[in-house]
Amino acid sequence: MLAVSINAALGRGAILLGLLTCLSGVAVTIAGIRRHDLRALKSSVRYAYVAFFAALLAFVMMERALITRDFSMKYVQQVGSRDTPAIFNVTALWSALEGSILLWLLVLTAFVAAVARKFRGRVGDELLAWAMVVMFVVGLFFFFLSFGPANPFTMGPLGVSDGPGPNPLLQNHILVLFHPPILYIGYVGFTVPFAFAMAALITGRVGEGWLLETRRWTLYAWGFLTVGIILGSWWSYEVLGWSGVWAWDPVENASFLPWLTGTAYLHSVLVQERRGMLRVWNLSLVIATFSLTILGTFLTRSGVINSVHAFSEGSVGPWLLGFFAAIVIVAIILIGRRGDELRSPGAIDSPISREGAFLANNVVFSAFAFVVLLGTVFPLIVEAVDNRRLVVGQPFFNRMTMPLGLTLLFLMAVAPVLPWRKASQEVLRDRLFWPAWCGVFTLAVAVFVGADGWAPLTAFAMGGFASGAALRQIVLASRRQGWRGVVGRANGGMVVHIGVIIIAVAFTASNSYTRTQEFVMNEGETVTFSGHSFTFEGLSLESDDVKTSVKAAVRIDGDQIYSPSRSKYIKQGMDIGTPSVKSGFVNDLYLTLEGTVRPDDTQARIKIFVKPLIMWLWVGGALMAIGTVLAAFPGKRRRPTAPVSAGLEESVKEVADYV
Amino acid sequence: MMSSRLSKIKRWPSWFLMLVCAGVLMFLGTQRDSGPSTAQERIEAISQRLACPTCDGESVYESRSPGSQAIRQEITRQVADGVLTDGQIVRMIDDSYAADLKLIPSATGFDALIWVLPVAAFVAAVGGLIIVFWRWRREGSLQATQEDQILVTQARQDKD
Numbered sequence: 001m002l003a004v005s006i007n008a009a010l011g012r013g014a015i016l017l018g019l020l021t022c023l024s025g026v027a028v029t030i031a032g033i034r035r036h037d038l039r040a041l042k043s044s045v046r047y048a049y050v051a052f053f054a055a056l057l058a059f060v061m062m063e064r065a066l067i068t069r070d071f072s073m074k075y076v077q078q079v080g081s082r083d084t085p086a087i088f089n090v091t092a093l094w095s096a097l098e099g100s101i102l103l104w105l106l107v108l109t110a111f112v113a114a115v116a117r118k119f120r121g122r123v124g125d126e127l128l129a130w131a132m133v134v135m136f137v138v139g140l141f142f143f144f145l146s147f148g149p150a151n152p153f154t155m156g157p158l159g160v161s162d163g164p165g166p167n168p169l170l171q172n173h174i175l176v177l178f179h180p181p182i183l184y185i186g187y188v189g190f191t192v193p194f195a196f197a198m199a200a201l202i203t204g205r206v207g208e209g210w211l212l213e214t215r216r217w218t219l220y221a222w223g224f225l226t227v228g229i230i231l232g233s234w235w236s237y238e239v240l241g242w243s244g245v246w247a248w249d250p251v252e253n254a255s256f257l258p259w260l261t262g263t264a265y266l267h268s269v270l271v272q273e274r275r276g277m278l279r280v281w282n283l284s285l286v287i288a289t290f291s292l293t294i295l296g297t298f299l300t301r302s303g304v305i306n307s308v309h310a311f312s313e314g315s316v317g318p319w320l321l322g323f324f325a326a327i328v329i330v331a332i333i334l335i336g337r338r339g340d341e342l343r344s345p346g347a348i349d350s351p352i353s354r355e356g357a358f359l360a361n362n363v364v365f366s367a368f369a370f371v372v373l374l375g376t377v378f379p380l381i382v383e384a385v386d387n388r389r390l391v392v393g394q395p396f397f398n399r400m401t402m403p404l405g406l407t408l409l410f411l412m413a414v415a416p417v418l419p420w421r422k423a424s425q426e427v428l429r430d431r432l433f434w435p436a437w438c439g440v441f442t443l444a445v446a447v448f449v450g451a452d453g454w455a456p457l458t459a460f461a462m463g464g465f466a467s468g469a470a471l472r473q474i475v476l477a478s479r480r481q482g483w484r485g486v487v488g489r490a491n492g493g494m495v496v497h498i499g500v501i502i503i504a505v506a507f508t509a510s511n512s513y514t515r516t517q518e519f520v521m522n523e524g525e526t527v528t529f530s531g532h533s534f535t536f537e538g539l540s541l542e543s544d545d546v547k548t549s550v551k552a553a554v555r556i557d558g559d560q561i562y563s564p565s566r567s568k569y570i571k572q573g574m575d576i577g578t579p580s581v582k583s584g585f586v587n588d589l590y591l592t593l594e595g596t597v598r599p600d601d602t603q604a605r606i607k608i609f610v611k612p613l614i615m616w617l618w619v620g621g622a623l624m625a626i627g628t629v630l631a632a633f634p635g636k637r638r639r640p641t642a643p644v645s646a647g648l649e650e651s652v653k654e655v656a657d658y659v
Numbered sequence: 660m661m662s663s664r665l666s667k668i669k670r671w672p673s674w675f676l677m678l679v680c681a682g683v684l685m686f687l688g689t690q691r692d693s694g695p696s697t698a699q700e701r702i703e704a705i706s707q708r709l710a711c712p713t714c715d716g717e718s719v720y721e722s723r724s725p726g727s728q729a730i731r732q733e734i735t736r737q738v739a740d741g742v743l744t745d746g747q748i749v750r751m752i753d754d755s756y757a758a759d760l761k762l763i764p765s766a767t768g769f770d771a772l773i774w775v776l777p778v779a780a781f782v783a784a785v786g787g788l789i790i791v792f793w794r795w796r797r798e799g800s801l802q803a804t805q806e807d808q809i810l811v812t813q814a815r816q817d818k819d
Contacts, residue, residue: 242721249716305716347795356792363788367781378764378773386769391710393718393762400777433669440677443684452691461681517699577723 005072011061011153018054018109019143021047025136033129041123044132048116051139052109059106062099062152066092071163074156075099081165081571083545088171094180095166097301097316098152103181104297105142107188112139115192115217127210130199131192138191141323149315165546168569168576175235183228183255187293189221190258193265194290197283201334206279206342211269216632218269218286222262223628229255230503230621241577243514243590243609245617246507248397250305253376254296257369261289264365270489271355274420277344280335281362287331292369294324304380350422357415364411368404372397398511402455409462409504412497413439413469416490431472438468451513459508463501470494470501492631499623506616515610518594523602530610532557532589541599546570549578550597552604556582556589564593564606588614698738701745705734708749710760718762730760 025047032040065076066089079092079099093099112135119128146152170176193214200210232255233245246252265285271278299305302317335342348355375392382390417431442464446457473494478485485491519527521536528534537553542565549567556562562580569576582589590609597604695701706719706727713726719734730752737748753760764770803811 240721241723244721247717247721347798348792349795351788351792359788363781363784367777367784370780371777374773374776382769389758390764390770391716391759391762392764392773393707393710393716395708395763396773399763429671429674430666430669433673436674436677440681440684443681443688447684447688450691452688454685454689457685457688461685515696515700516703517697575723 005065005070005155007061007065007068007070008073008153008155011058011065012147012151014054014057014061015143015147015151015153018051018058018105019140019147021051021054022136022140022143025051026133026140029129029133029136033126033133038124041129044129044136045116045120045123047136048109048112048132051136051143052113054143055102055105055109058146058153059093059102062093062102063090066090071160072155072158073152074154075152077156077160077163079166080163081546082162083571084165084171085546087174087177088166091170091176091180092166094184095170095176098146098150100180100184100301101142101146101150101316102152103184104188105139105146107181107184108135108139108142108191111188111192112136115195119213126203127196127199127205127213130202131195134195134198135191138195141319145316145319149319164571168547168567168572168574169239171546172567172576172578173235173239175231175238179228179231179235182224182231186221186223186225186228187255187258187296189217189224190262190286190290190293192217192221193286197286198331198334201283201331201338204338204341206283206338208273208276211272211282215269218262218266219628219632222259222266223625223632225255225259225262226628227621227625229259230618230624234618237614238581239578241579241592243516243579243592243611245510245614248372248375248394250376251300253372254300257292257296257372257376258289260365260369260372261285261292264362264369265289267358267365268362271348271358275344275346275348275355277346277348277355278359279342279344283335283342284331285362287327288369291324291327291331292373294320294327298324299376305376352418352423352428354415354418354420357411357418361408361411361415364404364407368401368408371400371404375400405504406455406458406462409459409466409501412501413462413466416469416473416494416497432469435465435468435472438471439463439465442467451509453512456508456512460505463505463508467498467501470497487630487633489631492627492629492633495627495630496624497627499620499625499627502616502620502623506613506620509613510611510617513612516607518605518607520603520605529608530587532610534591534606534608536604536606537561539597539599539601539604547576550593550599552591552593552597552606554580554591554606562589562591564591566593566597583615585615587612701738702731702734705738705745705748706731708745708762709752710758710762712756712758712760 025044028040028047029044031037032044062075064070065073066080067086069080069082070076071080075096075098079096080089084092094103112132115135116132119125122128165171196210196214200206229252232252236247237243237245262285265282268278268285269282272282298317298320302320304317348359350356351360375397378392379390382388413435414432417428417435419427439461443457443461446460451457451460471494474485474491476485477491477494486495515530517529519529519534521527521534523536523538526533526535533556535555535558537555540551540553542549542551547567547569549565551563551565553561553563560582562582564580565578567576567578568574577592577594579590579592581591588609588611590611592607592609594605594607695704703720709719709730711717711719711722711724711727712730714722714724717724717727719727719730733752734748737743737751743751749761764773766774
């Protein structure tokens, strides 16, 4: 046996190659900028490709090690197993700290290579060159992590021939194959707008150029982050067995924070593009979004915060914290240096305008992000200051974010109908009329079907109001532009809005009106709950190399059998419950098997959750993804003189009717 | 013709009618009981307010650990007794553990910061926004003085 396996040797070599490539990329590109050397600048494209090749090679070597069960490597000893099914052997790569950094590197270098390829014809542009430098620096940092403190290619103790496999929670659902990579594409994708923002600050080209260059990159990153978060919620719902989709867990919050600031940015950027305003704010939002991805990684990868799916303590914490601090300090210095150049030339004429609504939206999103960040790190602050343990949980977040969420729904209703610059009372009265009736109609339906409580009812009414405004925009745009009425930033954005509204309504309903009952059932016994019958038909035992499962057979409404189970994972000795869900458009029936069970028992404790509108969370998520793609397509180009929010004829008619 | 009828519909009386309808519907909806409808749901609601004593950041409601199971059993017992209110049950269980199990930080002492800071930040942001709008409005209403106009004329002449 070789002292170093081929996987480890090639993997380490690849990481070293990536590290040196990024280092050279930084040096050569900066030298090229200084000397105006086009040849040096052109070489940055090749450095980007080589860095991607290096990360890809390291990734492939680690996958190969996991698939071929190369137990000479420490990481494979930690997360690999001879018995793990093939698919979860692949996903084991990102099931622990070192592998997840490797996945981060692969996605990051793919973005760097994609940017280099996209702009290869403009390598002489200083803005682009500095953006490449910033991306190489970020790449350098992550290659360094992978080379040093989070090296996945270190050799393990000799003589190990098997491992425990990944955490059992990460090997019983197919979503672990999709959720982390998609989330990472979202996370890492924000590196591109960040790099261009920093480049704008360095070069002093702080106008709208960098925004336009990165518009789609930002949109795609945001879209992937959205889908990643939704898939994470789905995984949580299908696997964890407490019937919820969102627990305000630090890891969830870590992904939600950049989403909040990223969403604020996607809105405020429109004001800068249109009116040349909010330059400092937009730069700050992009930098905040990227730095929050690093802070989130620190919180969840360093072991400082307890979470059900945070990784165990590693030595990467101080490095990540240092990198986060460096980003913030450098950004503040650069923004400070540009001072007067960042002053916007214009002014917002009225708060009752599209740009006024976007500003309000940004204040609310920022407050939302602040609440989530404070709730996430407050236990750390208390521990440092007061030396005691504190857990900030779901009730705090629900209480604090509920008014902010309702305000955002209200703004989603009002903003799309507002014209730029100033809205008259008549315009508001006219354009908000049908959307507002949509809100009242939705409220009436909610009351009719039995909804109660002021907060959920307000959420439903605001959801109806906001969807009315979004549909109005789509209908008007489709009348004017045909099929292009759903394409383009504004119209695709309305599809995203409808997705968000559906999620908000479904989330409110599932949180507020879940019905739960636990039954101790004998074999053959039928119980009725919430209008459904549940017949317990007995327990059965299923075993494979990985786990032993006891499954309960429960027939729902005399029809299909559903099987919640409890599994004992042999190597880890962990007892994991797996729910079984009957999904429907109105309700999900969510079953769990509670307590300790033996296959020869004739009695079982079955817990039944009746959860309304859960399926609509996934439908809403899909609509958000579709809307993002539609928003990325170029819409119909307007003449510069054309009115923004309404056709000329419409405005003339409005005036004539009013007169 | 059609659009003029539509614009008549959209006048203030219709808005007033809409507000009345919304108010009545909200009144009807909020009059219903929105609390837990069964003892089990009361147990679930209480367990959502307590942290699992042995696991990582989960609530008793989410966790399946033995520590959480024990607390859940205690909640079940107290709910069955029917003597204590939800808040009293939470306090009693919290007091019986050395660690702080309440998932909602208290509004006193150092912990009060978690409630005060977001409100203060929000008020500051809204206040800042109001000041900015006020400044913009003031700048917007500034008139060019005679000196400004002379400067512009001179600049134009220089350019020519």
